[in-house]
Amino acid sequence: xxxxxxxxxxxxxxxxxxxxxxxxxxxxxxxxxxxxxxxxxxxxxxxxxxxxxxxxxxxxxxxxxxxxxxxxxxxxxxxxxxxxxxxxxxxxxxxxxxxxxxxxxxxxxxxxxxxxxxxxxxxxxxxxxxxxxxxxxxxxxxxxxxxxxxxxxxxxxxxxxxxxxxxxxxxxxxxxxxxxxxxxxxxxxxxxxxxxxxxxxxxxxxxxxxxxxxxxxxxxxxxxxxxxxxxxxxxxxxxxxxxxxxxxxxxxxxxxxxxxxxxxxxxxxxxx
Amino acid sequence: xxxxxxxxxxxxxxxxxxxxxxxxxxxxxxxxxxxxxxxxxxxxxxxxxxxxxxxxxxxxxxxxxxxxxxxxxxxxxxxxxxxxxxxxxxxxxxxxxxxxxxxxxxxxxxxxxxxxxxxxxxxxxxxxxxxxxxxxxxxxxxxxxxxxxxxxxxxxxxxxxxxxxxxxxxxxxxxxxxxxxxxxxxxxxxxxxxxxxxxxxxxxxxxxxxxxxxxxxxxxxxxxxxxxxxxxxxxxxxxxxxxxxxxxxxxxxx
Numbered sequence: 259x260x261x262x263x264x265x266x267x268x269x270x271x272x273x274x275x276x277x278x279x280x281x282x283x284x285x286x287x288x289x290x291x292x293x294x295x296x297x298x299x300x301x302x303x304x305x306x307x308x309x310x311x312x313x314x315x316x317x318x319x320x321x322x323x324x325x326x327x328x329x330x331x332x333x334x335x336x337x338x339x340x341x342x343x344x345x346x347x348x349x350x351x352x353x354x355x356x357x358x359x360x361x362x363x364x365x366x367x368x369x370x371x372x373x374x375x376x377x378x379x380x381x382x383x384x385x386x387x388x389x390x391x392x393x394x395x396x397x398x399x400x401x402x403x404x405x406x407x408x409x410x411x412x413x414x415x416x417x418x419x420x421x422x423x424x425x426x427x428x429x430x431x432x433x434x435x436x437x438x439x440x441x442x443x444x445x446x447x448x449x450x451x452x453x454x455x456x457x458x459x460x461x462x463x464x465x466x467x468x469x470x471x472x473x474x475x476x477x478x479x480x481x482x483x484x485x486x487x488x489x490x491x492x493x494x495x496x497x498x499x500x501x502x503x504x505x506x507x508x509x510x511x512x513x514x515x516x517x518x519x520x521x522x523x524x525x526x527x528x529x530x
Numbered sequence: 531x532x533x534x535x536x537x538x539x540x541x542x543x544x545x546x547x548x549x550x551x552x553x554x555x556x557x558x559x560x561x562x563x564x565x566x567x568x569x570x571x572x573x574x575x576x577x578x579x580x581x582x583x584x585x586x587x588x589x590x591x592x593x594x595x596x597x598x599x600x601x602x603x604x605x606x607x608x609x610x611x612x613x614x615x616x617x618x619x620x621x622x623x624x625x626x627x628x629x630x631x632x633x634x635x636x637x638x639x640x641x642x643x644x645x646x647x648x649x650x651x652x653x654x655x656x657x658x659x660x661x662x663x664x665x666x667x668x669x670x671x672x673x674x675x676x677x678x679x680x681x682x683x684x685x686x687x688x689x690x691x692x693x694x695x696x697x698x699x700x701x702x703x704x705x706x707x708x709x710x711x712x713x714x715x716x717x718x719x720x721x722x723x724x725x726x727x728x729x730x731x732x733x734x735x736x737x738x739x740x741x742x743x744x745x746x747x748x749x750x751x752x753x754x755x756x757x758x759x760x761x762x763x764x765x766x767x768x769x770x771x772x773x774x775x776x777x778x779x780x781x782x783x784x
Contacts (some may be wrong), residue, residue, distance in 0.1 A: 284582045284611055285597020309611070310660075317539040333657030335595040340657075347655045359643070362581060363664040364773055370612050382620055383664050386693035386705040392649050407706065436602045437582045464774040467608050492599055499594050 260430025260453070260476040261338050268452045268480045269295040272418050280307040280369075280416040280448060281314065284439030285335055288489035289422040290293055290314050291482045294523045297321040307412065307416055307442060313505050314341040314487070317523070319422050322352040328414075329357070330365045337502050341509040359393050360384075364411045366471045369440050371413035373446025383409045390430075419448035422486045423471075426455045427462050430473030435465045436476075436492030442469050445476065454482040456494045465493075534765050538719040538773060539737045541567060542765040544628075544675045544716040548782075552625040553577040555665050558596045561628035563776065566592060568639045570772045579624055582660040583609045591779030615661070619668050622708055627669030629712075631676045632656050633687045636730050636751050637701075638674065638694025638712030640666065642688035649692065659691050666692035671710040678717035678748040685751045691769065695729035719745045725754065732756050738764045 261294075264270070273296055281289050293314040298305075305326040305404060306315055312335055318324050320342030324343045332343050346355035360368070367379035380399060390396040399410040423434040432453050434441060445451045453471070458481050462470070473479075488498035510517045534542075537560075544564035548554055566589065569576045578587045582597040586606030593601050602608045602717045609618075615770040617623060633641035642662060644651025666672055673695075676682050694712045695701055702711055712731075715722040721735040731752040733745050738761055746753050765773070 285595045286599065286602075305775045307544055321763070329658065331658050331660035335597070339655075344655050348652070359658055361659040361663045362611070362661040363620070366612040366615050370616075381616070381664075382706070382708070385667065385707060386690065386701070387659070387663050388643070388649075389659065389663070435781065436599065437584065437597050437608060438610055439582065439597075443612060448535065467602075469610075489598060492602065496599070497594070 260473040261478045262430065262458065263478045263480050264426070265291060265295050265454060265480045266312055268478045270301055272450045272452050272477060273301055273420070274417070275301055278305040278307060280414065280419040280444045281358050282308060282419065282421055282436040282439055282441050282444040283486070284310065284437055285488060286437040286439065286489065287434065287441070287486050287491055288312070288314055289420050289454055289485060289487060290487055291485035292420045292422070292452065293318055293429060297322060297519070307414060309362055310335070311343065312340070312418045313502060315372050316342040316505070317519070319343055319346050319355060320352070320509065321519060322511070324355060325353065326356040327356065328360070330360045330362045332459045334502055334505060342515060343498060345512070358391060360411065361389065364396065366440055366443070367412050367446050369443035372415045373443045376413055378410045380408050380410055380413050383469070385409065385517070387405040394404055414447050416448040418443070418450040418452065419444045420454070421445060422454045423463065424455065424492065425457045425459050425477045426453065428460055429477055432473070432476055432479060432481045433462045433465065433468055433469040434470045436473070438447050438469045442471060450477045452477060453479045454485040455479060456483050456485070456491055457481060462469045534639070538765060538770065540716055540718045541773060542769045543721060543762060544673065544735065545571065545769070547673050547714055547716065548576055548626060549572050551575045553579055553623065554581045554620060554626045554628055555556050555581070555624045555669055556628050557630060558593070558611065559630060560571060560772065561630060562636050562740055564675065565705070566776055567769070567773050567778055571769060579614070579618065581611070583614045585609060585614070585618065592776050594780065619664055622668055622670065625670040626667070627665035627672045627709070629662055629665060629672060629674050629692065631674055631682065632688060633665060633682055633684050634674065634676055634715065635684060635686060635687050637698060638695060638715065638724060638731055639687050639690050640674065640692040640694065641689045643689040643691045645688050662692040666694070666712070667707045667709055669709045672712040674715045676715065678719045678745065680748060680750050683749040683751070695724065699729050705706055706745055717777065719748060730754050733759060735760050735762045739764055
C-alpha cells in the first residue's frame with residue numbers, strides 16, 4: 259500500500275543521485291513541485307526520461323541535476339525552444355548533457371513494454387529517418403509469423419517515476435482524469451513511484467474517463483496542492499500560459515535563470 | 531475585399547486542403563489553426579485528433595498546446611498516449627497528417643531535429659521528432675505548412691526526422707511506409723504538390739500577387755513548376771473573419 263509522505267520526504271527517500279527518473283505529464287499534470295524539490299535536494303547525475311521535456315526539465319538541466327536525457331520532443335510548448343536545454347547541448351553548461359533521442363510512438367511503446375514486463379516493444383516506426391543512426395537502441399526485428407521487418411525499442415524501466423494527479427484516498431489509491439498521457443505506463447514501468455496529488459480524500463468519487471492507480475502499485479503519495487503549476491490540473495487549476503511565455507526570457511540568459519532559480523525554487527528551501 | 535497577410539493566406543490555403551468527414555492528426559501552431567478554421571467553415575465534421583490523446587476535439591477557441599484542457603473537455607474520447615499512437619495512428623485510421631518543418635527538401639523529407647554542425651555538436655538544436663516520424667509514415671496523406679525561404683527549402687535536409695519520399699520514386703514502398711506521404715506543401719507563396727511520377731515537390735499554385743520568380747528565389751533547389759500553374763483564390767471575407775476571431779481567442783486566454 260502506498261505510503262502518505264511529505265514531498266520533501268518522498269523525494270529524499272525515492273529519488274537518488276545517478277537514478278533513472280521519469281517525470282511524465284503531457285502538458286497536463288506536469289509534476290513541477292516535485293521537480294523543484296529535486297533541485298532543492300541537489301540531486302546529481304540523473305538520467306531524466308520524458309516524452310516532452312519542457313520547462314520542468316529545462317529547470318532541472320539548468321540547475322545541474324542531469325547528465326543524460328532520454329526524450330522525444332524538447333521544447334516550450336506553443337512558445338519555442340528551451341534555452342537551458344540548448345545551452346547544455348551546445349555549450350555543456352552547467353554540465354555536459356548526453357542525449358538519447360526517440361519519437362513519441364517509440365517512447366510510449368517503451369513505457370508499455372516496461373509496464374508489461376517485456377524486454378522490448380515492437381512498432382512500425384522510425385523507418386527511413388536518421389534517428390536509428392544516432393540512437394543505437396532503435397533496432398529492427400523480423401516478425402516470426404509474416405517475416406515483415408519491424409522496429410524494436412528496449413523497455414523503459416525507470417528507477418523512479420514521478421507524476422502529479424488530481425487526488426488520492428488514504429490507502430494511496432490515485433485518481434487521474436482529463437489528458438492522462440502515459441502516466442499509468444510510466445508508473446507501472448518503474449521500480450519505485452512517487453505521486454503528488456492536489457488533495458487526499460476519504461473516498462474517490464468516480465469521474466468519467468478516469469484512470470485509477472491502485473495504492474498497492476504506487477510507492478508513495480504526497481499531497482501538494484498546486485503541484486503542477488505552471489502546468490494545470492483538470493478540475494483544480496488552469497494552465498499559467500503567461501509563465502510559459504515569460505520562461506522564454508527568464509531562461510535565455512544564464513544569470514537571469516540563476517536569479518529566478520534562487521528566488522523561486524531555492525528560496526522556498528529556507529521556508530520548507 | 532479585406533486586406534490580409536501572407537500568413538493568413540497560408541493558413542486559409544491549408545484549411546481549404548482539409549475535406550469534411552475526414553480525420554486529421556493535428557500539430558500545434560499553424561496546423562492547429564488551419565484545422566480549426568476548416569472545422570469552423572467548410573468542414574464542420576472534420577475529426578481533429580491531437581497526440582495528447584484527444585480524439586474528435588471540438589474547441590471553440592484555439593488551443594495553446596496539444597494538451598490544452600479545452601481539447602479534453604470537447605473530445606469524443608480521451609485516450610492514453612500509447613493508445614493514440616498504437617490503435618489510431620499506426621493502423622492507418624487517420625486520413626491526413628498535418629506537419630510543420632524547420633527544413634524541407636524536394637522530396638518532402640522533413641527536419642525538426644538539428645541544423646548545421648553535426649548531430650552531437652549542432653549549430654542549432656531544435657525540439658526533435660515528437661509524433662512526426664510516425665505521422666509522416668502512417669497517415670493516408672501528409673500536408674506540410676511551412677514558410678518558404680532558402681533557410682527552410684534546402685537541397686538536402688541536415689537530418690531526416692520524418693520521411694517524405696526519401697530519395698525518390700519507390701522509396702516509401704521499399705521502406706514499408708504505408709501512408710501516402712506528403713502530397714501537398716502549403717507556403718506563404720503558394721502550393722506545391724508531389725509529382726506522381728517523380729515524387730518531386732512541384733509548384734502548382736501561387737497565392738494572389740505571388741510570382742514564380744519569388745518562389746524560385748525562396749527555394750534551395752531548381753524548383754519544378756507545373757505546366758498547369760494556377761493562381762489561388764484570396765481569402766474570402768468569411769474565412770478571414772473566422773480566422774481572426776479564432777486568433778483573438780488565443781489572446782483572450784492570456
